Amino acid sequence: MPDYRQEIPFFDTAIYNPKQRSQIDLAIQSVLDHGKYINGPEVYEFSEKLSTYLNVKHVVPCANGTDALTISLLALDLQRGDEVIVPVFNYVAAAEAVEILGLTPAFIDVSNKDFNIEVKEIEKRINSKTKAIIITHLFGAAAKIDHIVDLAHKYNIAVIEDIAQAVGTELNQRKVGTYGDIGCISFFPTKNLACFGDGGAIITNNEVIANKAKMIANHGQTNKYEHKIAGCNSRLDTLQAAILSVQLLYLEDNLNKRRAIAEKYQDGLKDISEICLPVQQQNSFHTFNQYCILLRSKEVREELQNDLKNSGIGVMIYYPKPLHIQEAFARYEHKVNDFPVAEDLCNRILALPVFPDLREEQLQYIISQIRNFFNQ
Template identity: 40%
Template sequence: MKIDFANLQYQYQLYKKEIDKAIQNVLDKSNYIMGEEINILEENLEEFTNAKYAIACSSGTDALLLALLALNIKEGDEVITTPFTFISTAETIALIGAKPVFVDIDDKTYNIDPNLIEEKITNRTKAIIPVALYGQPPKIDEIVNIAKKYNLKVVIDGAQSFGATHNGIKDSCLGDLSITSFFPAKPLGCYGDGGALFTNNKELAQKLKQLRVHGQNKRYHHKYIGIGGRLDTIQAAILNVKLKYFNDELLLREEVAKKYLKKLSFKENIILPFVEHNCTSTWAQFSIRTENRDILQARLKEVGIPTSIHYPIPLHLQVCFNFLNYKKGDFPISEKISKEIISLPMNPYLTEDEIDYICEKI
């Protein structure tokens, strides 16, 4: 048996007629940049999340960059985040000249540990970027309380968690800003790059809409230094179709996760994912841990089961962050988990037989 990790082609075939029609409609109008589908998507995203304002943009990375620009984070400022995430989270901080300050993670959720944040706050700290890793929101109440105490901003990196909830509230509504990614392999993905920001603050929303078009408040009048951060119209059209079915797909992902958890609960030498009682996860990844990861990954590959490692090297040990002067041992939980984590196939369309096969081979 050969397993598909994300099964994007199967999903496309399910919605093919609607997606093809939506793309053709854009082609017929030839309105490829900031076409009407962008406004429709933003309205649909606002309705889905209950956030007051959704701002579509060119990628999850650009969403993070736009968030930092909107909050006036600048050279010399410090932003607290996690070393156990995709590089975009810290990369965007460094790109604008600010300093990423890492805090180790919780060993169960793999999200930033709020208990370790305060000791890293200095008079240069301006914001906290907690990551909703693998689809589960962080302990946002504790993080927001710390932020209020020190007058800091909170930007939730929800690149993997669009649709997840914390205490019944979509994580797009939490923090001063929240971002997400529509990279094709995300739970809600387009067919190229794409992203969005969410806020309940009208002024921030207006500023973000200008920043994504080079800081323009009207054509050739530039209020801010911004970026070319627009989502293209074809991607918006695709997302408008897929968003209609997204709630159903989240439920299917949850069912796949439950089956994995049940069937793997008796396996020795592995640690299963953990979701807090007051959170839901989008299950962007189903990641287990084992000290025998390399052996397991090789054997699963031999029998047609693809896996991935999210993430093999914590950010503080990446060469590009040498200037921060971190060293091995500074964030022991992140380092340990990076050596043990392995992601299994996860998509809404995994069959019972496929899940049985994967779990049997594990």
């Protein structure tokens, strides 16, 4: 087999499709020609296209995914001290948005099968202060959002879906992000739907929430120089919106490529007993923003990680430390073993390359290196 040492990054942001590159170049040139770099027509056009794709009534573009979460919480008119349920095995953005607004993150452990929030633990954590739940559809796998929404309605709690890693993911033939009150998106370059920098959006079917989010994202303005509330400055650049409209055209094709890569990993690694492979719940469409395996122990994970890196294969750990033992949340006095599943995942998880332009020979090289490591 050819030697691909130093040739396989964990993620490659280059665009190799000549037609796609040409369309992006034209889209950028169009913005340069009209010079409307803030709130240009491409921002509205992309919002409309994304609304159609997700089958959601309102899209509010913003500067990044963390802003989308923060603005969403502000749009719900929560009060200081209100609790917001957050999965403890997660990127920091959700808990960070809760914390900086003076709200309280109520951490919940996750499932060791799909890495998403453990539904049966949610009701145990709900109390009179619980006002919202943030659900992250992690790695492109749909959480049990239908059950979560039913539970939230029972207690009159708002649901925010973080689909930063899951644009295009479906449950029961419905796009995630549209089940709850609000959906939040990041268009960071490594996401399923990606721009060439930072970008984000808020999606909702609730007109009141949409109007409030638009106002917050634009300095709290109802009209120019008329500020109804104190807001922030969070806008999706016209250049990024133009790029995203092109990227959206290729999204489904790229998702299918991710799924095809994941299927080949599943087939190539299924007989290695030392590895647990990702699963997806029934009636769902997993989009594999990450392809994460579980190793037998932290030591085996470290050995395999080093072996793959030495073979020129980029890998990542999502995530090396759960949120409850991060220094940023030390004031809540959580201890080790408070969330055993999340802590175990952090010790054993490893993400393999799954970007759409991963070539077949590269994929087979990765699989062969893993099999060789386990003497398979």
